Amino acid sequence: MKMSHVGIMVADMDKAVEFYTKALGLEIVMSKAAVIEERETAIGAMCIAVFGQGFKGFNIAHLVTTDGIGFELFEMKDREERHNVDFSKIGLFHFCLETDDFEGVIEKVNQYGGKVRMDTMRYHPEDDNKPYKMVYLEDPFGSLFELYSHSYKETYSSEYE
Numbered sequence: 001m002k003m004s005h006v007g008i009m010v011a012d013m014d015k016a017v018e019f020y021t022k023a024l025g026l027e028i029v030m031s032k033a034a035v036i037e038e039r040e041t042a043i044g045a046m047c048i049a050v051f052g053q054g055f056k057g058f059n060i061a062h063l064v065t066t067d068g069i070g071f072e073l074f075e076m077k078d079r080e081e082r083h084n085v086d087f088s089k090i091g092l093f094h095f096c097l098e099t100d101d102f103e104g105v106i107e108k109v110n111q112y113g114g115k116v117r118m119d120t121m122r123y124h125p126e127d128d129n130k131p132y133k134m135v136y137l138e139d140p141f142g143s144l145f146e147l148y149s150h151s152y153k154e155t156y157s158s159e160y161e
Contacts, residue, residue, distance in 0.1 A: 008139070013075040
């Protein structure tokens with residue numbers, strides 16, 4: 001199994017594209033495009049099935065990470081703002097990105113309207129041979145994500161001990 005993409009609801013597509021490309025370094029695969037409610041195309045029928053009749057349309061953009069994971073950004077025409085993480089909701093909680101420029105990404109997240117949700121943490125502070133760092137961040141629209149300094153496997157696997 002491979003990861004293909006993640007879909008994220010945003011409140012302002014232009015601001016979202018700027019944040020995800022300039023703060024996080026993702027590449028644009030398809031610029032902002034409008035999707036309307038219609039039944040004539042496969043995409044139109046799929047959107048009605050997913051969002052229901054009367055969804056009023058949305059803008060979409062497709063971005064990609066350096067290792068090929070897609071990010072679909074959705075800006076719904078009819079939506080409610082949310083500013084707090086709802087931990088009572090079951091489902092996707094966050095996504096995680098890995099970078100070689102840990103502090104630089106944190107600075108850019110702040111610069112482009114995101115937030116740092118906690119102090120940077122080291123998983124193994126007692127072991128200088130394991131400098132693995134992480135931090136929870138937030139995009140300008142309240143989507144929570146984690147940033148790792150090393151790979152998931154390095155961070156958690158006993159083979160790296």
